[in-house]
Amino acid sequence: MTIIIRVYMLLCASLLLFDICFLLVQNRRSLVAYRINRTLEDQIRREIRVYRESGAFSPGFPETLRQALPKTRNLLTLQGVLEEDAQAREWFRPFVFAQLKEYTSRDDYEQAYYTYVLSTFDYRREKPTPEFVDDLMGFLDSKSLYTFANTMNCLYAIGLTTPLMRAMDKVNERAGFYHKKLLVDGLLSARVEGDALSDRLVGKFDSYTPYIQDCLLDYFRLRGYDASGLCMRILTDGKANDQVRYTAMRYFAKYPSADSRAYFLRVLGNEDAPWIEQMLSIQALRQYSDREVYDIILKKITSPNWHVRVNAVQYLHGRGLSRADIFDILYQKDRYANETLLYQFRGDKEMTRYIVDTIQLLSAQDATVDASSDVDNLCAASGAAI
Numbered sequence: 061m062t063i064i065i066r067v068y069m070l071l072c073a074s075l076l077l078f079d080i081c082f083l084l085v086q087n088r089r090s091l092v093a094y095r096i097n098r099t100l101e102d103q104i105r106r107e108i109r110v111y112r113e114s115g116a117f118s119p120g121f122p123e124t125l126r127q128a129l130p131k132t133r134n135l136l137t138l139q140g141v142l143e144e145d146a147q148a149r150e151w152f153r154p155f156v157f158a159q160l161k162e163y164t165s166r167d168d169y170e171q172a173y174y175t176y177v178l179s180t181f182d183y184r185r186e187k188p189t190p191e192f193v194d195d196l197m198g199f200l201d202s203k204s205l206y207t208f209a210n211t212m213n214c215l216y217a218i219g220l221t222t223p224l225m226r227a228m229d230k231v232n233e234r235a236g237f238y239h240k241k242l243l244v245d246g247l248l249s250a251r252v253e254g255d256a257l258s259d260r261l262v263g264k265f266d267s268y269t270p271y272i273q274d275c276l277l278d279y280f281r282l283r284g285y286d287a288s289g290l291c292m293r294i295l296t297d298g299k300a301n302d303q304v305r306y307t308a309m310r311y312f313a314k315y316p317s318a319d320s321r322a323y324f325l326r327v328l329g330n331e332d333a334p335w336i337e338q339m340l341s342i343q344a345l346r347q348y349s350d351r352e353v354y355d356i357i358l359k360k361i362t363s364p365n366w367h368v369r370v371n372a373v374q375y376l377h378g379r380g381l382s383r384a385d386i387f388d389i390l391y392q393k394d395r396y397a398n399e400t401l402l403y404q405f406r407g408d409k410e411m412t413r414y415i416v417d418t419i420q421l422l423s424a425q426d427a428t429v430d431a432s433s434d435v436d437n438l439c440a441a442s443g444a445a446i
Contacts, residue, residue, distance in 0.1 A: 097137045100128055104141045108148045122155070129159050132170045139177050153181050157188065160195050168204035175199050175210035183218045184251060193223050200230040208238060212246055219251030225260055228272070235271040240278070247279045258285045265290060270301035277307040281314055288317050295323055309340040316347050328356050335365040342371040349379060362394040369400045377404055383414060390418045 103124070107117050128134040135156070142149045156177055163174040178196070188196075199211040215227050231238050250257060261276055268276070280287035291308040294300045300308070312320035324341035327333045333341075342360065345353050360372035376385070389397055398419055405411040 095133050096140060097128075097131075097134050100134055100137050101141060104138060108141070108145060108151075111148070111151055117151075125152075125155050126158065129155060130162050132166075132173050135159070135177060136173060139180070142180070149181060156181075157192060160192065164195065164198055168202065168207060171199060171202055172204055172206035172210055175207055175214060179210050179213040179217055181217065187218060187220065193218065193220065197223065197226060197230075200227060205237065208234075209242055212238070212242070216246045216250040219253075221252055221256045221260060224250060224252070224257055225264070228261070228264075228268075232268050232272050235269045240271075240275050243272075243275045244279050244282065248282060255285060258283065258287075262287065262290055270304050273301070273304045274307050277304065277311055281311045286315075287311060288315060288320070292317075292319050292323070295320075306336060306340060309337070309344060313340070313344040313346070316344065320344065321348065321353075325352070325356060328360065335363075335368050338363070338365070339367045339371050342368070342375055346375055346378065354379065361389060361397045361400060362392065364396060366400075369396055370403065373397075373400045373404045386411075386415065387418060390415065390422060393422060 107121050291311045294308040324344050327337050327341040357372050357375050361369050363369045
């Protein structure tokens with residue numbers, strides 16, 4: 061047995077050593093590329109001072125920089141200096157742009173570095189040429205998530221609607237490759253004026269996969285874009301994916317409308333509606349305090365689904381449940397409703413005690429009534445026997 065354990069430990073150690081060696085080999089180029097070129101770093105810093113004083117670089121420096129930047133370590137050396145001096149960044153942008161075609165043939169690491177540097181520039185005052193943007197789009201064919209994400213960040217920073225729509229087609233083709241949070245946060249950061257991008261995304265909404273549609277609805281909701289017409293169509297035409305429908309319901313929790321209110325009341329009036337739709341309907345109706353909404357949500361406190369009844373009690377609690385209201389609920393003697401009330405008031409010792417005492421009192425009354433009924437039945441049976 062000891063020999064078997066030693067052999068097993070030796071195998072585990074060998075596998076661990078292999079994994080470490082494999083990762084080191086795989087990342088060797090990355091480790092080398094990160095080394096800073098100190099000579100070039102000092103030269104760049106001197107040239108920045110020269111540019112500030114004279115408005116131009118020293119003769120010969122532009123050519124030196126053009127020859128240096130094809131090496132990734134030199135590109136990162138430049139980026140490191142520019143991170144400390146935002147004003148100087150724009151002076152070096154033409155030199156970085158000139159390397160685009162050079163880096164299209166590089167490996168994943170180097171392409172990721174290059175596209176990251178491109179994403180750090182400010183494009184608000186001056187947009188790149190259409191030819192440059194076309195070449196930039198080529199990086200979206202990369203199998204590297206880092207390259208893909210950095211290229212998308214660059215397109216968000218550029219803020220041109222047509223290239224972004226083309227990029228969305230790429231994202232759609234590779235649904236799931238580009239994480240939902242990256243896409244939604246990226247679209248929110250896009251430097252696009254007005255609603256041009258959102259309008260075009262709505263126009264192409266049906267052509268996207270459910271994954272992208274779900275992302276776009278989150279984007280519309282977080283951005284504050286009026287997508288109520290689109291969301292109501294999704295809820296009523298019966299064609300959308302379930303997850304997309306749920307996201308459309310969440311949109312109205314933030315931006316309610318008369319049509320959505322009527323829709324959610326119909327859902328809650330349908331006992332066969334899926335529990336998640338009932339829950340989302342209650343959440344969407346939280347902004348309403350009228351009697352019709354209150355009464356229909358009140359009925360849901362006896363739902364056998366925990367999520368539905370908890371949201372129903374939270375709605376009622378938000379409107380100020382009094383002891384009389386709580387007694388009326390407890391008087392229904394529904395185990396689900398009782399448990400949910402205890403859960404809602406778990407942080408309020410006084411109210412928790414009141415709920416527990418009332419439940420016990422009602423239970424005791426039921427026991428007394430049952431006992432009296434049993435005595436009456438026994439007496440009746442005895443009289444019949446005599």
